[in-house]
Amino acid sequence: MSFKSTLATWAGKSSYWFLHTFRSGGSSLPGKITTKVDPDILKTLGQDYDVVIITGTNGKTLTTALTVKVLRQKFDHVLTNPTGSNMEQGIVTTFLTDHKSKNGKNIAVLEVDEANVIKVTKYIKPLAFVFTNIFRDQMDRYGEIYTTYQKILDGVALAPEATIIANGDTPIFNSRDLPNPIVYYGFNNQPDGEMRAHFNTDGVLCPRCQHIIHYKFITYSNQGKYYCPNCGWHRPELRYQLTQLGELTPNSSKFFIDGSNFNLHIGGLYNIYNALAAYSVGKFLGVPTSAIQTALNDPDERVFGRQEQINVDGKEIIIVLVKNPVGINQVIDMVGTEKDPFSFVGLLNANYADGLDTSWIWDGDFEKLTQMNIQQYMTGGERYKDITFRLKVAGVQDDQLWVENNLKDAVAKIKDLPTKRVYVFATYTAMLQLRKQLAADGYIKEGMA
Structure with a gap:
């Protein structure tokens, strides 16, 4: 380790210690300080790890x-x-806070923003990439789906030997010929x-001849068993397959992968794709199927903001992150399986991390909400006027709708909602x-670190 990287690491770890000892924490500032001292620090920090990038x-x-x-x-670290x-x-x-194992293999599984893949692969050559999906999202940052995919491929180009584990649907x-070995799920x-x-679906033109793609079946959006009737282009062979769907509820999913049954303690068809991706990485790295079943059946699977359940004075608050049309439509379908009456809260912001343009809410099928057993609606967030108007256009009546632009007041108002279960859709x-x-x-014990 050079003097510069040693100094950078010390500065980063010191700032992390200070923030987490005397302030409310911080996950970006220590890294920002570290890269300011040594812009190439990832090359030093990431050595001796087998890295899996998920994007x-x-x-x-x-x-x-x-x-x-x-x-x-399977792996201790x-x-x-x-x-x-x-x-x-x-x-x-993330690397600054780790203590590498001296014995055995060090694995790093990193969630990486699409535009930041190249900033990681510039210094770290991963063992594998995982591609979840590409949908229209944050147009001000990414543009159309093709430019988003290109941002990812710019990073992949620096690691041509890494295996790509991609959503084959x-x-x-x-759509592109790559030098990397590729397996599909x-x-x-x-x-x-x-x-x-x-007709309002992105990415349904054949990349070879521009004919409209046809499907043998569709799971949701543009995903499914696709083919082009004009030139013969079609979905590739799947290495790992979901073979059967069982009961789906807002907080559980039963399904079979490669003939083995799985129980996931989280709802939504889209989350089964996430579980299938995790299964595929496990099989790629030699984890036995029985061990994967044990891992995915763990009831403590929710992460912050992703169907996270919080008790607020007896109210069961379920926070669901929403950020684009495909995502919100899948979440709406998920809550549509709810059997008990519930309340709906929509919190809309339009900051850089959300995407500055809120027009995407008009592609969300909010009209479906009015057909559900929703006892009360509430809106809030910095762009509360936008989400309030969208719900009114969808058919929500004024006497069903509370508007709380102050977040503190909104949390207090949640206690007055008429149902025990409350779904909060939030950017x-x-x-x-x-x-x-x-x-x-x-x-809750603490906010976001």
């Missing part, structure tokens, strides 16, 4: 958490960034039919603000 639009945080659980069934701080400075902080992941649980995706910074207020009120 894509939706599901990165939960896929990372599930993958870590799976790999810890698995480093990760559990706070979801997935840009370069947050990843540097997502057409864009089969996906769904194979429906009989073949003949259909096209909804990223709104979710962090909500958790911080819940921590200040004593309902």
